[in-house]
Amino acid sequence: MDHHDGFREFVLARQQALMRTAYLLTGDAHLAEDLLQSVLIKVAGQWGKLSRGGNPEAYTRKALVNQYISWRRRPRPELPSAEVPERAAIGDDATLDRIVLRQALAKLGPRQRAVIVLRFWEDLTEAQAAEVLGCSVGTVKSQTHHALTRLRTIAPELAHLLNDPEIVEVSR
Template sequence: MDRNDSFREFVALYQQSLMRTAYLLTGDPHLAEDLLQSVLLKVLGRWPKLAHVANPQAYARKALVNHYISWRRRPARAELPSSEPPKGSYSSEESTVARLAMRQALARLPPRQRAVIVLRYYEDLTEHETAKLLNCSIGTVKSQAHHALARLRECAPELAPRSEEMEELKGTRR
């Protein structure tokens, strides 16, 4: 198996996961594709060294987040808001509204906070893994998550569980 074959296998295994992360970071499917393509080109250049690493996906995810954060520092691209929901099939109208509200709320977060939310709650990484990926302390991850969640509650209060649901959850966890 040559170098390109092992890289193709890597992409086949992890492309969807990395694309989901890129989409959640950028909030735009086209920007997510651009971001992922840029990162995969960088990973390909380092593939001879990475092919034997225990977890090349972690390296690619870290490169994705770092590239996204540095990308956001560049001059802003004009984004055109749309009143039309994104194309795709969702299970219900309520789910569609919730997804749109979450996407809009995520877009209002600074890049670092958005990265923490995506990694912790969408990628289900631990605080330690998130801190390692973002090259910061666990305290910074906790602080960024706290501020980001407060901002999300402020931007999209309709996404917070209703008080009746919270009472039910409290009753079942005892």
């Protein structure tokens, strides 16, 4: 029996969800691919242990967040590009909201951004997010509160999204 048995199936089954998380963390499709690939290499190395009794999904999510935070700590030089980035055609309010929200998320610190992604996109509970981030539930609560406050300051045009009663309750 190969110690990688089941790894391929895990990746095929969870790749889309993990890629979404990576994209929401990085805000860039190419960086998200790089992030996910580097994490999956680490997961493959631990697969024997994970498949025998660990939680591969939780381990992989935690590795994504940790790797993303690690990348954000290292300064990277900007690389010139011969191509001008494409601009999205703004056709409706939802599209505009997504663009503004993505830009606002990019201005958050890595841990605050991770908390917002895990709590609101991945729909994890405070306890689950705390486990992924390796911190206390209280830290998740305070980081969520501070991140939402910062988002309200950075992007007041998103007030209709950030003033949802459920979000207001979570941030208290």
